[in-house]
Amino acid sequence: MRKQSRSISLVIGILVIFSMLFTACAAPVAPAAAPAADVAAAPAEPAAGALDPMTLVSDPAWWATAAEPYKGVTITGISESTPPSRYAAEVLGPAFTALTGINVNFEVTSWDEMYNKPIKDMEAGTGIYDFVYIEQDIIYSYLARDFMTNLTQLLADNPQLKSADFDLSKFTSFIDNFKDADGNVYGIPMEAFIKPYLYRMDLFTDPAIMEAFKAEYGYDLAPATTHEQYMDIAKFFTKYGEDNGLELWGTTNQAHTGHASSTYEYFETVAPTFGIFNWGINMDTWKACEANGGSMNSQTAKDALQWRVDLLQYSPPESTASTWDEVAATFAAGRAAQGFVYGENTVWIALDPDRSQVVGKVGVALPPLSDGVMAQIESGEGYIGYYDGGAFGVPSTSKNKEAALLWEQFIGLESVQPAWAIAGSRIVMESTYDDPMIQEANAKADNYYTKMKEEGPLYRGAPPFPFHNQVRGAIDPFIWKALAGDMSAADALDQACVVAEETMMQLGYGE
Amino acid sequence: MRSNRMGWGLLAPTLIILGIFGLLPFFYVIYVGFFDWNVFSAEVGRQFAGADNYRRLVFDEEFLGSVGRTLLFAFCVVTIEMILGFLLAQTLVRDFPGKAVFRTIYALPIMIAPIAVGATWKLLTIPGFGLLPYYLDKWFGIEYQLGSHSGQAFWTTVVMDVWHWTPFVTLTMLAGLTAIPKEPLEQAQVDGANRFQVLRFLTIPMMMPVIITTLFIRIMDALRVMDEVFLLTGGGPANATRYIGILIWRVVFPQTNYGYGSAMSLLVLYMTLVLAFLLFSVLSRVGKQNTSEK
Numbered sequence: 127m128r129k130q131s132r133s134i135s136l137v138i139g140i141l142v143i144f145s146m147l148f149t150a151c152a153a154p155v156a157p158a159a160a161p162a163a164d165v166a167a168a169p170a171e172p173a174a175g176a177l178d179p180m181t182l183v184s185d186p187a188w189w190a191t192a193a194e195p196y197k198g199v200t201i202t203g204i205s206e207s208t209p210p211s212r213y214a215a216e217v218l219g220p221a222f223t224a225l226t227g228i229n230v231n232f233e234v235t236s237w238d239e240m241y242n243k244p245i246k247d248m249e250a251g252t253g254i255y256d257f258v259y260i261e262q263d264i265i266y267s268y269l270a271r272d273f274m275t276n277l278t279q280l281l282a283d284n285p286q287l288k289s290a291d292f293d294l295s296k297f298t299s300f301i302d303n304f305k306d307a308d309g310n311v312y313g314i315p316m317e318a319f320i321k322p323y324l325y326r327m328d329l330f331t332d333p334a335i336m337e338a339f340k341a342e343y344g345y346d347l348a349p350a351t352t353h354e355q356y357m358d359i360a361k362f363f364t365k366y367g368e369d370n371g372l373e374l375w376g377t378t379n380q381a382h383t384g385h386a387s388s389t390y391e392y393f394e395t396v397a398p399t400f401g402i403f404n405w406g407i408n409m410d411t412w413k414a415c416e417a418n419g420g421s422m423n424s425q426t427a428k429d430a431l432q433w434r435v436d437l438l439q440y441s442p443p444e445s446t447a448s449t450w451d452e453v454a455a456t457f458a459a460g461r462a463a464q465g466f467v468y469g470e471n472t473v474w475i476a477l478d479p480d481r482s483q484v485v486g487k488v489g490v491a492l493p494p495l496s497d498g499v500m501a502q503i504e505s506g507e508g509y510i511g512y513y514d515g516g517a518f519g520v521p522s523t524s525k526n527k528e529a530a531l532l533w534e535q536f537i538g539l540e541s542v543q544p545a546w547a548i549a550g551s552r553i554v555m556e557s558t559y560d561d562p563m564i565q566e567a568n569a570k571a572d573n574y575y576t577k578m579k580e581e582g583p584l585y586r587g588a589p590p591f592p593f594h595n596q597v598r599g600a601i602d603p604f605i606w607k608a609l610a611g612d613m614s615a616a617d618a619l620d621q622a623c624v625v626a627e628e629t630m631m632q633l634g635y636g637e
Numbered sequence: 638m639r640s641n642r643m644g645w646g647l648l649a650p651t652l653i654i655l656g657i658f659g660l661l662p663f664f665y666v667i668y669v670g671f672f673d674w675n676v677f678s679a680e681v682g683r684q685f686a687g688a689d690n691y692r693r694l695v696f697d698e699e700f701l702g703s704v705g706r707t708l709l710f711a712f713c714v715v716t717i718e719m720i721l722g723f724l725l726a727q728t729l730v731r732d733f734p735g736k737a738v739f740r741t742i743y744a745l746p747i748m749i750a751p752i753a754v755g756a757t758w759k760l761l762t763i764p765g766f767g768l769l770p771y772y773l774d775k776w777f778g779i780e781y782q783l784g785s786h787s788g789q790a791f792w793t794t795v796v797m798d799v800w801h802w803t804p805f806v807t808l809t810m811l812a813g814l815t816a817i818p819k820e821p822l823e824q825a826q827v828d829g830a831n832r833f834q835v836l837r838f839l840t841i842p843m844m845m846p847v848i849i850t851t852l853f854i855r856i857m858d859a860l861r862v863m864d865e866v867f868l869l870t871g872g873g874p875a876n877a878t879r880y881i882g883i884l885i886w887r888v889v890f891p892q893t894n895y896g897y898g899s900a901m902s903l904l905v906l907y908m909t910l911v912l913a914f915l916l917f918s919v920l921s922r923v924g925k926q927n928t929s930e931k
Contacts, residue, residue: 238890245676245893271677381784384870442765443765444763447759592677593678595891595893596894603699606873607875609785610784610785610874610875612874612877632675633677633678633679
């Protein structure tokens with residue numbers, strides 16, 4: 127027995143020594159900032175601390191009375207583990223419970239599971255979830271299957287549950303994404319942000335760097351307005367990093383070769399800047415190949431994908447394993463001079479010294495464009511990039527719709543928006559832009575919020591496909607093959623468009 | 638008669654649980670496999686499709702490629718694990734200083750959940766951060782890029798699986814080796830047989846039931862590998878590590894194609910059974926030949 131316990135102690139001792147050795151060895155390769163996984167997993171900082179719910183509403187007594195029949199009920203929701211969702215789970219949920227006595231069981235999970243679980247629940251009619259995250263791109267699929275509750279109707283049917291503080295007209299036009307043709311609302315927006323072009327202001331304004339850049343390329347270093355400039359800048363800073371022994375590369379690249387995020391990066395961020403919109407799918411005929419009226423495999427689309435692939439040589443080594451979270455972490459770690467980063471990360475990257483190495487150094491700009499694309503965008507034909515966001519909706523199968531309706535109104539209060547906007551770089555109400563807290567953050571984040579407000583109309587959400595995930599899933603492998611170098615960009619798109627058409631036909635779309 | 642009733646009564650809970658959680662889902666999968674059922678198709682609900690899903694599978698390059706990769710993966714990991722496991726068991730059967738400590742450390746990977754194994758290996762291999770790319774580059778000048786090099790990704794999944802499951806093979810082999818009667822082995826040595834001859838003509842034949850059992854367990858596990866690879870590579874780069882488990886997950890969950898995914902699952906189950914039967918026949922024949930040679 128003694129011998130056995132000595133062995134166990136010895137094993138534990140060896141493991142501790144090994145873990146210390148590994149930690150010590152890891153130091154030289156560790157990034158300047160926290161590793162991607164840590165940053166991605168870190169909880170959102172509740173900017174205003176714990177909220178006092180009584181100060182958020184004009185009439186706390188009304189909320190208590192309205193919620194009386196549902197006191198003690200637990201409403202269950204699910205969302206992706208993003209800064210805005212974590213804020214809702216960690217700050218708004220407890221505040222709502224304190225106000226109403228209704229418990230909120232909020233599941234924040236991975237992007238995949240955020241879709242899988244509620245879809246299974248709604249399809250099977252089990253009624254596990256009382257509110258679900260509806261990403262802007264999936265709403266059309268959900269509406270096509272009548273998965274969501276008509277909140278406009280629910281409010282009309284339950285006037286006793288309509289808060290005087292809640293006003294749908296105060297939302298930005300982003301709420302239109304969650305309306306049907308008759309204007310009925312199916313989701314209360316909880317996040318909305320653009321995907322801007324971020325760059326390192328400190329590097330871009332360094333006189334020595336500017337001089338070296340001009341000497342090499344013959345024009346002034348500034349945020350790229352064309353794809354050629356973007357490539358030049360990426361190339362320049364990669365070499366600059368090499369020459370100076372810095373962990374610095376020219377651009378971020380959301381290029382995971384086994385994750386949907388890399389397909390999104392191409393179709394929603396890169397392709398539109400070349401003039402390829404709606405994934406190159408003709409929405410009148412549901413065709414994707416150029417020969418059939420689509421543009422997924424047009425020469426322009428191929429050039430766009432090739433540009434993306436070419437950028438890999440100037441991207442950090444982790445790029446082919448990077449999803450949206452890791453890209454934000456890479457930029458925050460100061461490992462890239464520029465990049466396309468989801469806006470929900472912009473403010474913490476620019477402001478939070480605990481998580482970012484580039485505080486005060488973040489510049490925000492519009493993505494580079496091909497000739498003539500801005501005219502297409504201004505005419506309404508196209509868009510410059512992705513206006514991302516989502517809402518919380520109530521599934522038709524929910525067993526606690528009335529309690530969930532109160533929660534929906536609570537997250538849609540004007541008073542909860544500013545702190546939430548700081549925590550998640552998201553704005554869903556016009557008034558939030560003018561809040562002093564936002565104005566202060568805005569000044570430190572190169573006017574990100576102002577740009578979102580003014581340039582937001584240039585961006586657009588995902589196309590209204592009722593088969594969004596299905597077609598994207600079919601296309602994914604071709605984008606991954608192109609990024610991994612297993613296939614040329616041209617071949618990848620030639621094959622992707624065929625598979626996209628086949629998938630749409632299998633689902634009953636297109637002849 | 639009374640004892641029969643009592644026997645069935647005692648068995649009933651097990652049979653009920655088996656029926657609900659084992660047989661019912663199995664028959665449901667068979668049923669769904671005959672339908673065209675995608676949650677987001679224009680035509681809502683299940684549409685009877687007969688054998689269409691199975692017909693489609695036969696020509697589905699992605700599915701066939703995935704099956705081929707899975708078989709290659711299973712062949713590689715099981716071969717390496719069986720050989721390594723057997724050799725290590727031979728080592729552990731003898732006494733040496735620190736044996737207990739070594740055996741404890743060595744058995745640790747079996748206790749780790751596959752998802753944690755995947756996460757650990759991801760941290761170890763992620764380019765730019767991981768120890769493996771760093772030291773491979775520093776010491777050997779090897780550019781290790783899991784996200785770009787298909788071969789590296791494939792072999793990394795093989796090594797990860799070998800690391801995870803070789804201890805299991807070793808422990809089962811060790812149990813087999815310690816159960817072998819010592820007399821025939823000592824008798825053979827007295828008769829002048831060398832170590833290899835003892836191994837070839839006595840140890841291995843006597844170990845055959847253990848070897849076959851371990852082999853089947855590992856083959857079936859390797860054919861359904863999913864979580865650790867999914868976490869490490871997501872099936873990438875491109876489809877280099879998209880083993881059949883990952884493909885089925887993608888078809889059934891993100892693409893919500895329940896009918897086609899069910900058909901895939903059934904065909905894979907059928908192939909696993911056929912493979913197991915063929916292997917069992919071959920190994921049984923080899924075992925009988927060895928016995929008759931003796």
